[in-house]
Amino acid sequence: MIEIEVFPHRYLKAKTTERFLNEIYSLSTVDRVIIHGQPLPKTVYYGPARGTPVNHSERKIIDVHGVPVELTVMAGRFWITLKDDSEMDKIEEVCKSLFHYGYNIKVGKFTRDKSTVTDYIKYGEMLVNMMDRTLIGLTDPRSKYESSVKIIPKDSKKEHAESFSGHI
Template sequence: MVLILSEQEIEIMPRRLMSMDKAEEFVNLIKSTGLINEVLLYKHKYYDGRYLVGRFILLINRVTPEEVIEKITPICEQMMPYGFDIRIGKFTKPRPTVSDYIRGAVYWKESLEEVRK
């Protein structure tokens, strides 16, 4: 697990769950703007094995969130005609938790002092 720290993040919540195919198409369109470092998908798995995406978190570094929102709003309107909500904030963890270490998602490569930073 690699933590990418970003000062500002953008959360996009569609008002309906999206299929994985449509979500991947949406992510590709957003990444093609060149303003996004990474997109995190929050998806739900259903009994039949398929996933539906309910939340996107965009990690940005070099530009302001307002610039990104201005650029991605038409894409969101095109891909989510049923509506969506956009928020600016910090939506990812700033550092690994004890649970991350227990699950093995993070390895003990750093000293305890480095983890506390």
């Protein structure tokens, strides 16, 4: 298991994010992708226009291998968990074709893979010990599972997880 960070030099439109995710999920070594970016609010949350709908054109539902995914952030970086590094060249090619303004790819450790004390307090020992290990570190501690994690089914009956992580 290795983790890589794909860092395009621009914030991505929903269309580009959709293409990137579709191409990445076609690779056999990709296990999960965490999308990190700027949150796009549904309504104006501050100031005289508070409560007015924002209708941001990039906050929309995209299609990833047939699964509708609601993008709630403007994607700025991707943390991708890979089984091994055999398809790094293909990832590089995908990036080259989509991010003509430049990008960085870094191999490292970007998410936690162990349960924390908070997890044990929040969910209980039994639940933490039983849970799917690939879900650890997938989302922000305060985000809700239903709205932030999507499971993309794979041909080989294995599943891909995808999550959103917003950052202000």
